[in-house]
Amino acid sequence: MTTLVWFKRDLRVADHPALARAAAIGDVLPLYVFEPAYWAEPDVSGRQFEFVRESVTVLAEYLAALGVPLVVRVGRVVDILDSLRARVPFDRIVSHEETGSGWTYARDRDVAAWCRAQGVLWEELAQSGVVRRLNGRDGWAKQRNAFMREPQAATPVALTGPALPSDGVPCLTAPDHCPARQVGGRRMAMSLLGSFLVERGQTYRKDMSSPVTGAWSCSRLSPYLAFGCLSGREASQAAAMRQREVKGTRAGWGGSLKSFQARLAWRDHFMQKLEDEPALEHRCLHSAYEDMRPKVPDAERLAAWETGETGIPFVDACMRYLAATGWMNFRMRSMLMAVASYHLWLDWRVTGLHLARRFTDFEPGIHWPQSQMQSGTTGMNTVRIYNPVKQGKDQDPTGVFTRQWCPELASVPDRFLQEPWLWEGAGTVLGKTYPAPVVDVLDAARRAREQVWAVRRGGAFRAEAKEVIHKHASRKDSQGHFVNDRAAKPKRKGPASPARDNRQMGFEF
Incomplete structure (x- = not known):
C-alpha cells in the first residue's frame, strides 16, 4: 500500500522523520x-504566501530527484484526501506535529475525523523540541535537549510511488509589496546557515541588538x-559542530555560538507555551x-503605528524597514510591540495581527x-x-538607520534626530513633512x-500568577542553568525550581 506524506511546515527532505518513516x-x-x-x-499575508510557494517549488525539485513528484493541490484538505484516495488507495498518512493557530488546529481535527471515518491511520511525528500532551514544565528541557542530540532522520536515497498531476497555484492573498523579502527554499536556507557559521556569526552576540548590524550578523534563518x-535539529547540530571547531579560540565565536544555541532552545520553549x-x-x-486596555483600539494611534x-x-524607521523587508531583529520587534501596548495603549491582539502579517x-x-x-x-x-x-540613541548611534527610513528628517541635527520635538527648528518639519x-x-x-502595576497588586493576582x-516558566537544569546561556547560577544547592522569565531573551535568527 501507499503512504501519503502530508507536508505542512516542513518543506524539506532532510531530517524529515515523516518522510523517512513513509519511505521505510x-x-x-x-x-x-x-x-x-x-x-x-x-494573521497571514502575501509575503508569507510567496515565501511558501517558492519553498514548495524547491521541495518539489528535491522530491523529483528522489524519484517521486510532489502532488500540489489547492482546496480543503479533507476534500483533496477524498479525491486522491479514489485514485490511489492509501491506508496511512504520515505528517509532523504542528503547533499552529486555532485555524490549523481545527483543520487537523477535521482530518483526524476523516481518517477515522475512512479507516486510514494517521501518524503524527515530532520534528522539534515541542512535546505534545505535556503535563508540566518539569523535565521539559531534558526532553527537548535529548531530541536535539538524536541522530537526524535519514534522507531517502530514492523513493517510489504514483505519479499524479499537480494543480496550478493562483495567488491566494491580497497584494503585499515587500521588495526586500527573503527568498524561500531549502537551498537559500543552507547557504545562510553556512555563511552564518563560518563568517557572519562571529560578532552575533555583540551585534544582534541593533538593526544596523543585526541584518548582517544574525543568521536570518x-x-x-x-x-x-531547515529543521531546528539541523541548525543546532551544525552549530555544535562549529562550536567544537572554534573551541579555545578568542575570536568571539564561542560566545556567539553559545547565544545562537540558546535562542534555538528558547524558540522551542516559547512554542511549547x-x-x-x-x-x-x-x-x-x-x-x-x-480588560486593562480597550478592546476597540484608538484608530488614529493604530494607523500611525x-x-x-x-x-x-x-519607531517609525523600524516599522518602515519591517514593511519593506519582512524581517526585524528581536529587540526592535519587542520595542515595536511594547510601544504599541504601553505608549499607545493598544490591545496586543490587534497590533499582534498586524505584526504577524508583516x-x-x-x-x-x-x-x-x-x-x-x-x-x-x-x-x-x-x-x-x-x-x-x-x-x-543606543542602537542607531550615528542615525544612519533612522535617516535611511525617515528621510523627512534630513534637516534635523544629529543631536535631536531621535527627539526632534526638542529642536528649535522643529516647526519647519513636524506637522509638515x-x-x-x-x-x-x-x-x-x-x-x-x-x-499595569495597579493590576498586579493583591492576593488573587499572585495566586493565578503562581x-x-x-x-509555563522555564526551569533550571541539574547544574542550575536555565535553557538560555545568560542565567545566574543559584546561590544555594537545591532541587530545580520554576523561575520567572525576567530575562530579555531574543530570537535573532
Whole structure:
C-alpha cells in the first residue's frame, strides 16, 4: 500500500522523520495543499504566501530527484484526501506535529475525523523540541535537549510511488509589496546557515541588538525554520559542530555560538507555551489583564503605528524597514510591540495581527507568547517599557538607520534626530513633512506603568500568577542553568525550581 506524506511546515527532505518513516514502509505519495481558507485568515499575508510557494517549488525539485513528484493541490484538505484516495488507495498518512493557530488546529481535527471515518491511520511525528500532551514544565528541557542530540532522520536515497498531476497555484492573498523579502527554499536556507557559521556569526552576540548590524550578523534563518526548510535539529547540530571547531579560540565565536544555541532552545520553549495553552492566541495569559486596555483600539494611534507615522523617529524607521523587508531583529520587534501596548495603549491582539502579517517568518508559537510578554499580560514577566528615544540613541548611534527610513528628517541635527520635538527648528518639519509625535513618550510610559502595576497588586493576582509560572516558566537544569546561556547560577544547592522569565531573551535568527 501507499503512504501519503502530508507536508505542512516542513518543506524539506532532510531530517524529515515523516518522510523517512513513509519511505521505510513502501511507496510514497507526497502532498502539499495550498488552503484558500487559511490564506484568508487575518494573521497571514502575501509575503508569507510567496515565501511558501517558492519553498514548495524547491521541495518539489528535491522530491523529483528522489524519484517521486510532489502532488500540489489547492482546496480543503479533507476534500483533496477524498479525491486522491479514489485514485490511489492509501491506508496511512504520515505528517509532523504542528503547533499552529486555532485555524490549523481545527483543520487537523477535521482530518483526524476523516481518517477515522475512512479507516486510514494517521501518524503524527515530532520534528522539534515541542512535546505534545505535556503535563508540566518539569523535565521539559531534558526532553527537548535529548531530541536535539538524536541522530537526524535519514534522507531517502530514492523513493517510489504514483505519479499524479499537480494543480496550478493562483495567488491566494491580497497584494503585499515587500521588495526586500527573503527568498524561500531549502537551498537559500543552507547557504545562510553556512555563511552564518563560518563568517557572519562571529560578532552575533555583540551585534544582534541593533538593526544596523543585526541584518548582517544574525543568521536570518527564522523564515526557513518557521516553514521547515531547515529543521531546528539541523541548525543546532551544525552549530555544535562549529562550536567544537572554534573551541579555545578568542575570536568571539564561542560566545556567539553559545547565544545562537540558546535562542534555538528558547524558540522551542516559547512554542511549547502555545502548545500547552492554545487560548493564549486570543486571551491574556493572566486573566487580570483581560480588560486593562480597550478592546476597540484608538484608530488614529493604530494607523500611525502601522504605517510608521507616529512621530517617534526610531519607531517609525523600524516599522518602515519591517514593511519593506519582512524581517526585524528581536529587540526592535519587542520595542515595536511594547510601544504599541504601553505608549499607545493598544490591545496586543490587534497590533499582534498586524505584526504577524508583516513578519515573513511568522511562527504562531513564538509570536503570540511574545506579543503578550512584551505587552505585560502574562503575569510572570517583568514589565519592560522600552524608551524608544533611548533605543534609537543606543542602537542607531550615528542615525544612519533612522535617516535611511525617515528621510523627512534630513534637516534635523544629529543631536535631536531621535527627539526632534526638542529642536528649535522643529516647526519647519513636524506637522509638515513629518508628523508630530502622537503621544508624549515619557508621560505615556508613566501612565502605562501605573496602570499595569495597579493590576498586579493583591492576593488573587499572585495566586493565578503562581499557576502560570508552574505551567509555563522555564526551569533550571541539574547544574542550575536555565535553557538560555545568560542565567545566574543559584546561590544555594537545591532541587530545580520554576523561575520567572525576567530575562530579555531574543530570537535573532
